[in-house]
Amino acid sequence: MRSMTGLGAASRSAAKGKGKSGAQALALSAEVRSVNHKFLQLKLRLPSELALLEPEVEALVRKRLERGSVTLNVSSHGAAQLSALALDVGVARSYHAQLLELARELGLEPKIGLEDLAKLPGVFASEPDSKAMQQGRKLLLEVVEAALDNLEEMREREGQALARDLAKHGAQIARIAAQIRTRMPLVVKGHQDNLRKRVAELLGEKAALAPADVAREIALLADRLDVTEEITRLESHLAQLQVLCAKNGSVGRQLDFLVQEFLREANTIGSKCNDAQVAHAVVELKTSIERLREQVQNVE
Numbered sequence: 001m002r003s004m005t006g007l008g009a010a011s012r013s014a015a016k017g018k019g020k021s022g023a024q025a026l027a028l029s030a031e032v033r034s035v036n037h038k039f040l041q042l043k044l045r046l047p048s049e050l051a052l053l054e055p056e057v058e059a060l061v062r063k064r065l066e067r068g069s070v071t072l073n074v075s076s077h078g079a080a081q082l083s084a085l086a087l088d089v090g091v092a093r094s095y096h097a098q099l100l101e102l103a104r105e106l107g108l109e110p111k112i113g114l115e116d117l118a119k120l121p122g123v124f125a126s127e128p129d130s131k132a133m134q135q136g137r138k139l140l141l142e143v144v145e146a147a148l149d150n151l152e153e154m155r156e157r158e159g160q161a162l163a164r165d166l167a168k169h170g171a172q173i174a175r176i177a178a179q180i181r182t183r184m185p186l187v188v189k190g191h192q193d194n195l196r197k198r199v200a201e202l203l204g205e206k207a208a209l210a211p212a213d214v215a216r217e218i219a220l221l222a223d224r225l226d227v228t229e230e231i232t233r234l235e236s237h238l239a240q241l242q243v244l245c246a247k248n249g250s251v252g253r254q255l256d257f258l259v260q261e262f263l264r265e266a267n268t269i270g271s272k273c274n275d276a277q278v279a280h281a282v283v284e285l286k287t288s289i290e291r292l293r294e295q296v297q298n299v300e
Helices: 048-064 091-106 114-118 128-204 211-226 228-245 252-272 277-295
Strands: 004-012 017-019 022-024 027-035 038-047 068-077 083-087 124-128
Touching: 004 114, 004 128, 022 211, 027 128, 038 091, 048 068, 048 128, 091 114, 128 228, 128 252, 128 277, 228 252
Parallel strands: 038 068
Antiparallel strands: 004 027, 017 022, 027 068, 083 124
């Protein structure tokens, strides 16, 4: 079991190498945070020079995580460049010739400096350094993997604590269900005695119902009050809770559905049984189920 809440961070740097842009030393830092969410929601922020790798990074995160709102920030450090400047001498000559022609046409003294030409569009262009980009891609995937490792480690630790808490609430539900099961025969007997008493008071000593009629009414009353099926299903759900808490992988959605089943049985028991002690037990039962539900919302 893993929690959906966690934090992971990592840093990686590449050794200096030679590319079109000269000596390079690329350094990346990644931080990944996750909080609760019904599905997997990703927010990625990569350095602009590595933005083209976003689909690959997203696929990597989706392979590792199944649920949660995940924010991944990757920042670059150092003076490394993943692209190189290329000079287009032909464009510079064309600019220079046209500027000289313009100066003659306007009767102006040409004052064209190197800095002026360098600022004109197309004179210098950025072109990818394939070797540096390959190194950047490798380093990016490494640092994201390392950050995800740390995140998963934290989520697993939180998941172990969640499993213990879920087991505690499950034990509480089992205790209350056992109390209700023990109490119900007394509740049924009390209602049956009250029924006989009311019949006797209404009919008096001179008249009486046939024993078969009384027996039929008592049987119907017992059937209306019977919550054995609901208690049995609660116990079955508790067994399933134990199985899911011990299971690897994403079980949050299954647990969420299971909690709804817990609540359905509790509501049915409350609606069937007209007894003060059982009513109090049902309130306690719903409280424990609600606490269970709150913790289940944190499970991946």
